[in-house]
Amino acid sequence: MEALDSLFHGFGVLLTAHNMMLMLVGICLGILVGVLPGLGGPNGVAILLPLTFTMDPTSAIVLLSCIYWGALFGGAITSILFNIPGEAWSVATTFDGYPMAQKGEAAEALTAAFTASFVGSIVAVMLITFLAPWIASFALRFGPPEFFAVYLLTFCSFVGLGKEARHKIIISLTIGFLLAAVGMDTVSGELRMTFGSIEMLRGFDFLVAVIGLFGISEILLAMEEHLAFKGQEAKIRLSVVWRTWLTLPRYWMTLLRSSAIGCWLGVTPGGAIAASFMGYNLAKRFSRDGAQFGKGKIEGVLAPETAAHAAGTSALLPMLALGIPGSGTAAVLLGGLMVWGLQPGPLLFVEQKDFVWGLIASMYLGNIAGLIIVLATVPLFASVLRVPFATIAPMIIVSCAVGAFAVQNAMFDIWLMLGFGIVGYVFKKIGIPLAPMTLALVLGDKAEDAFRQSMIGLDGGIGIFWSNKLVGTITTLALIMLFWPLIGRAIDMIRGSGHASPASAASSESSRP
């Protein structure tokens, strides 16, 4: 088992005092980020990215990925205790988590949520451990047309599988691409869309965009809804943890189902948000007493948390193996890779063994450590929300400004961040999704380069995307994804049944995240 050997090598890299310390710091910061409204996975990681510029890449990725795990755990705390989803992917957790807390079962709900998250992550990490090297070796055969086809697949699945109106997803994608194209054209050296401005010459850094779109806009939204945090008390006793764990084997089917959904949606860029809703809805449908859902049923906590974490974790698989992130946070981590001077993609597995396997090993250890830390520190982090919002809000804004500035040491970027904040606020309110924009911003240049390089090759026609079996399959798959809603409707018509697919059921229940 080559993967296992590499994994043990990874543990060897990870088990230094320095890296272990970073892991703990990362998890605590991550939980804090997950608990605070206005800070989430993507922008939490983006803000802290500048701190890692001087670290070696392995330590840096350990710190950042642990922030990500922590954020995934932290989101559940506010959902269950305060009925406020700290993260969009924990919206579905509030449906049953908060009623459980109201019934005085907060400790059970929290234990269930954290354990479910843990299970979901571990399943996804195992998937990464065994699948990533295989995909990477496969991807070594990729040329520009294949890469463009994979990018196309990513963007088409966004349009085809997204729950928002299609034209809004397309708007979000094209804006991201256009922003990515601003500045110097990498192929011809010509200036595009700079309009004579020197500031525009650098192009738009997606980290600045992420901080504005997700951070500043969240603060504005939180302020608008004048959050009054009235939470349930939480203290987790060890006996409760044991009792809850003993009941969990009964729900193995729910856990398994949600893990599978999560892994699938994480690898295709459906993301953790869609996964959590889908996990919840399917658990409700298959449960013997589905009517009890929403009134404080433990399965209603287990299902979305498992799916969200499986998705959040497996989103790193395409990032590592292909250099294509499966989620917003994965996109930020990818940006980090480039800052540290690593070229994401299949060659990473050959050239940067320490880095890749150190990261994968940290996924195992980070999740175990995360589970223990989060169980032990819930009361502490819950008390953070009792601090007046007028204290937290300016601190978050300052952190955002620091993050935006430090990317390129540019004052202009702080103003840009504010601009993106307004855009994010308006877009969120009129239902234009932000994740496609972020992904397009990161991948825009690479997708364009891949396209143009394929065109420069052989015959210079669209035919190149069907020139061999591999690229042809991916391109066709991309088109199927793009037209999936139409195809799905056609299948339904042929069957003559009117019932909706699980995906559309999920979309009807999800509100603005």
Place this chain on the structure above:
Amino acid sequence: MSDDPNAEVDPALVSTRSVEVVVMALLLCVAVFLGWDNWRIGAGWAPDGPQAGYFPFYLSVLLGGASLVGIASALRSEELRDEIFVGRSAFGRVLRVFIPTILFVLLVQLLGLYVASFVFVSAFMIFIGKLSVWKSILTGLIFSGLMFYIFDMQFNVLLPKGPLEAAFGF
């Protein structure tokens, strides 16, 4: 959340439909403008493949098309017309955080980040949060000091500094 029992009725400032139409129209303008600019630098097909403006030009076309669809569907929707984009008092609260933020960024340019964040945090707590003065000033001081310690002294991240830091020789 929305099912807050004592939520006062907040008169609408603007409906979601109006905002959506305006945003879509703005996007259409952006699309036309960018499309024109990219057409100018060449959106055709050179012997060695697509020209520099090719990709962004067609993206602009796509953006324009999608925003046209957006205008049409927003105008047709009855539901959106009655949906409140933001209420008057809610918008007031948004401004109460946004305007100080703009002032904060201006202060960063004048006084450097650390002094500006001290002023911002303390003033925000006093005037917006109506918290006690000494607590607010103490919080601001601790926060700024901590930021300085972490970023400047531990991680060597250079953030904008102003006259105060210069006076202390940093």
